[in-house]
Amino acid sequence: MAQVERQQWDVVVVGAGGAGLRAAIEARERGARTAVICKSLFGKAHTVMAEGGIAASMGNVNDHDNWQVHFRDTMRGGKFLNQWRMAELHAKEAPDRVWELETWGALFDRTPDGRISQRNFGGHEYPRLAHVGDRTGLELIRTLQQKIVQLQQEDFKEYGDHEARLKVFQECTVTRVLKDGARVSGTFCYERESGRFFVLEAPAVVLATGGIGKSFKTTSNSWEYTGDGHALALLAGAPLLNMEFVQFHPTGMVWPPSVKGILVTESVRGDGGVLRNSEGERFMFDYVPDVFKEKYAESEEEGDRWYEDPDHNRRPPELLPRDEVARAINSEVKAGRGSPHGGVFLDVSTRMPAERIKRRLPSMYHQFKELADVDITAEPMEVGPTCHYVMGGIAVDSDTAATVGVPGLFAAGEVAGGMHGSNRLGGNSLSDLLVFGRRAGLHAAGYASEGGARPVVSQEQIDAAAAEALAPFHAAEGAENPYTLHQELQTTMNDLVGIIRREAEMAEALERLAALRVRAARAGVEGHRQFNPGWHLALDLRNMLLVSECVARAALERTESRGGHTREDRPAMEREWRPVNLLCRPVDPPPADPAADRIVLVRTRTEPIRPDLLALFEKEELAKYLAEEELCE
Ligand code: FAD
Numbered sequence: 001m002a003q004v005e006r007q008q009w010d011v012v013v014v015g016a017g018g019a020g021l022r023a024a025i026e027a028r029e030r031g032a033r034t035a036v037i038c039k040s041l042f043g044k045a046h047t048v049m050a051e052g053g054i055a056a057s058m059g060n061v062n063d064h065d066n067w068q069v070h071f072r073d074t075m076r077g078g079k080f081l082n083q084w085r086m087a088e089l090h091a092k093e094a095p096d097r098v099w100e101l102e103t104w105g106a107l108f109d110r111t112p113d114g115r116i117s118q119r120n121f122g123g124h125e126y127p128r129l130a131h132v133g134d135r136t137g138l139e140l141i142r143t144l145q146q147k148i149v150q151l152q153q154e155d156f157k158e159y160g161d162h163e164a165r166l167k168v169f170q171e172c173t174v175t176r177v178l179k180d181g182a183r184v185s186g187t188f189c190y191e192r193e194s195g196r197f198f199v200l201e202a203p204a205v206v207l208a209t210g211g212i213g214k215s216f217k218t219t220s221n222s223w224e225y226t227g228d229g230h231a232l233a234l235l236a237g238a239p240l241l242n243m244e245f246v247q248f249h250p251t252g253m254v255w256p257p258s259v260k261g262i263l264v265t266e267s268v269r270g271d272g273g274v275l276r277n278s279e280g281e282r283f284m285f286d287y288v289p290d291v292f293k294e295k296y297a298e299s300e301e302e303g304d305r306w307y308e309d310p311d312h313n314r315r316p317p318e319l320l321p322r323d324e325v326a327r328a329i330n331s332e333v334k335a336g337r338g339s340p341h342g343g344v345f346l347d348v349s350t351r352m353p354a355e356r357i358k359r360r361l362p363s364m365y366h367q368f369k370e371l372a373d374v375d376i377t378a379e380p381m382e383v384g385p386t387c388h389y390v391m392g393g394i395a396v397d398s399d400t401a402a403t404v405g406v407p408g409l410f411a412a413g414e415v416a417g418g419m420h421g422s423n424r425l426g427g428n429s430l431s432d433l434l435v436f437g438r439r440a441g442l443h444a445a446g447y448a449s450e451g452g453a454r455p456v457v458s459q460e461q462i463d464a465a466a467a468e469a470l471a472p473f474h475a476a477e478g479a480e481n482p483y484t485l486h487q488e489l490q491t492t493m494n495d496l497v498g499i500i501r502r503e504a505e506m507a508e509a510l511e512r513l514a515a516l517r518v519r520a521a522r523a524g525v526e527g528h529r530q531f532n533p534g535w536h537l538a539l540d541l542r543n544m545l546l547v548s549e550c551v552a553r554a555a556l557e558r559t560e561s562r563g564g565h566t567r568e569d570r571p572a573m574e575r576e577w578r579p580v581n582l583l584c585r586p587v588d589p590p591p592a593d594p595a596a597d598r599i600v601l602v603r604t605r606t607e608p609i610r611p612d613l614l615a616l617f618e619k620e621e622l623a624k625y626l627a628e629e630e631l632c633e
Helices: 018-029 067-077 084-103 136-159 228-236 283-287 290-295 300-308 322-334 354-360 362-372 428-448 459-474 482-496 503-520 533-557 619-625 628-632
Strands: 005-008 011-014 034-037 166-169 172-180 183-191 197-201 204-207 246-253 274-276 344-347 381-390 409-411 580-586 599-605
Touching: 011 018, 011 183, 011 228, 011 428, 018 034, 018 136, 018 204, 018 428, 067 084, 084 136, 084 428, 136 166, 136 428, 172 197, 172 228, 172 459, 172 533, 183 204, 183 459, 197 459, 204 228, 204 428, 228 409, 228 533, 228 580, 246 322, 246 362, 274 283, 274 322, 283 322, 290 619, 322 344, 322 381, 354 362, 362 381, 409 428, 459 533, 482 503, 482 533, 503 533, 533 580, 533 599
Parallel strands: 005 197, 011 034, 011 204, 034 166, 204 409
Antiparallel strands: 172 183, 183 197, 246 381, 274 344, 344 381, 580 599
16 A cells, blocks of 8 residues: 555646646635646746747737737637637737736836837737747746745745645656546645655646647657646546647757757747748748738738838738648758758848847847857758647636536646647747636636535555556566657657658557557666656656557548648648547546557537627638538528
């Protein structure tokens, strides 16, 4: 029997990025005793990497902007597969969340007349991204962290204990969501440094664990992105939604190899940077798809004029949504017009004075200088697509962030699905974190205070979770190395379920994943539980394999191309697929044989879009997206 410390809380928030911290603040302010738990140091979550900004239609730079325009842009970007109610709430509430951040101490860049400055980004009709240079995520996390410390200081005054009602467990990992019957009862966790197990008992758990990028070889994502929350939800019985949609950001570094995949922010293009091929052509003009033709410039002259006079010119095609730009770069490289290291050229040096580049894009200047010895004020960058964001995620109720079928389990931020449809617009994640982080905290606290008997964590579940976590120390002869397995997984996903997909390759990926699962069941590590990165990776592998299976299975099922899912064998976006959601559910009971499929794929219909929201679009535009029967309705 595993003897582990148990602590009682009302709400446990797994993840201390933007979504988790905003959820925790809300839950605590609503009176719930709240624990936050995260794998990294407090303040070091992946959100700090966010560069370009946070999208909110405040209309500070162009007063034509409003929530309806933001809603329209988000739906277009997501190719109308967005959970429309989430897109509506997001567009309506994002400005308040940004103002709120400012009242909590965030220092945004200003317009000349002193308002919060907003910059252009792909797919956004007006300048909409509030920003702090190209370090917006850092400021967002700093502000939320400061707010948490302020709440803890209030608690100290009242209870003599800073952590009486809000405590952060940093450098700790959750390996299981625990349940009492159908409902949530807490989380099983370990300290990464000591390997010590402990349990946080709570009637409500919010998953805010971010994305899945570490399953792919070339990615902009940090080490934390191993799909833990996605897997925790599935293992607890909650389905995942539309996992085939993975965003490949068009501009990651391609050289040198050690930094391949690191992000080159979209702000570079938003501020005037242009993409050229090896022949010096601004090739994006050749890649404007029909659905966007009316909104984008036809000539370089018009595109350039737009930066000065956006009301009388159309935007340059470098600012198309990310999926379009990533595919275009891929095509140029494939056609032999790439840069020396397999990307294309992104140039700001001929577009802006050096001083302006250093002021507007300080991180990019240093990133290229230090990592690639390239001075972006004097020469172009080489860039190519990199796995960046997952639109698919835990299926949630739009208003409450509650998961499906597991009472007490909530999800917010990148781990939750629906908001971005098949493709996220840049800047819409930071606003998503705040809007739905707040909502998750609000409803988790409400659920936890509903009364009734607290759920019970059984010793049996604790023993099972402890045995599962310790298994890598007991691997038999011929144990598999977790690092080797991880590399093979990343290669499989990158090569076979990457930016351009083909039926036979995805089927092969599923076979390889099954073989990797069998080997991962024998993953073994040496040494002790005290800080042991090999052990941590062995535990993360379970999650990455499970999530990768979902991505590959859903990608094989959706026989069309849409947003972040591009199939060479089915290149068109097909209107009949518009109202189709693909849900990944866990096989119940879980199969004992690791080679067996663990996911069942279920097709469901999307909820019809509310008529007043449909009325925000021209009929001709809707006809390009909606299925025949939806148009008739
Ligand atoms: P995160 O910030 O990733 O936080 C996840 C948390 O969960 C972490 O604290 C982690 O430790 C914890 N965690 C994970 N698993 C476990 C576990 N098993 N147990 C305990 N804790 C766990 N979006 C924009 O809108 N604008 C931008 O300008 C922008 N720039 C970006 C730049 C880069 C380089 C990248 C990679 C992304 C960018 N994005 C941007 C996307 C955006 O940053 C992310 O989508 C967003 O930060 C995710 O926030 P989150 O709160 O969901 O998760």
